[in-house]
């Protein structure tokens with residue numbers, strides 16, 4: 745992202761959602777994005793996905809002004825209620841160019857990995873919120889995207905389910921390691937999941953700082969890592985607070 749700005753044009757006044765956002769996500773890197781409500785996080789994800797075009801600056805993927813192959817996960821999993829779990833996941837591969845057999849094999853593999861095989865023929869309405877979000881993640885990962893974008897995927901879930909899915913996401917992510925941009929309001933979650941945390945302030949949205957997490961992944965879900973995680977979380981919080989002033 746190279747000096748990216750975005751203005752929503754609307755009747756009664758334009759809204760400058762982002763201004764001069766510059767940052768790079770390396771291959772195989774997990775970046776979390778935190779910042780106050782309305783600061784432009786979702787807008788940045790839409791730009792990264794190529795759903796919006798920047799009104800200033802450019803988005804560069806591997807040296808070219810083009811959008812990578814992305815997959816998005818939203819707060820509500822955004823499943824089609826009339827399709828089974830299997831068909832919701834399979835839909836992501838519809839126009840992938842794979843043969844039907846290859847598609848079915850990939851879908852089955854991803855369902856098994858996300859613990860959904862037993863629920864493959866169930867409709868989303870019969871699932872818990874946590875299971876629905878698992879389907880959303882399975883659907884995003886089945887395409888093996890170059891860039892994985894997640895917009896507060898766990899914020900509608902209770903704390904226990906969130907923690908379970910967080911650890912699961914780390915496990916799936918480690919198998920494919922797509923470049924990842926993960927929006928969350930939960931700073932601890934950001935620190936446990938990410939390699940770096942980008943800190944944004946609002947109106948218009950800018951990146952004001954970043955924090956490296958520098959805690960070995962294998963240790964992040966152990967009690968011993970608690971103080972180190974809390975220390976990074978506090979540093980991020982301090983920067984957000986300064987940003988408000």
Ligand SMILES: Nc1ncnc2c1ncn2[C@@H]1O[C@H](COP(=O)(O)OP(=O)(O)OP(=O)(O)O)[C@@H](O)[C@H]1O
Nearest residue numbers: 752753754759761780781782783784785786787788
């Ligand atoms: N479709 C739209 N039309 C006009 N303005 C919009 C639109 N979507 C977002 N905005 C405005 O752009 C700004 C950034 O919104 P955005 O949704 O990106 O924030 P956010 O950081 O994701 O917030 P939250 O944490 O609440 O999800 C806000 O001022 C919002 O009102």
Ligand SMILES: [Mg+2]
Nearest residue numbers: 785786787895
């Ligand atoms: Mg948002």
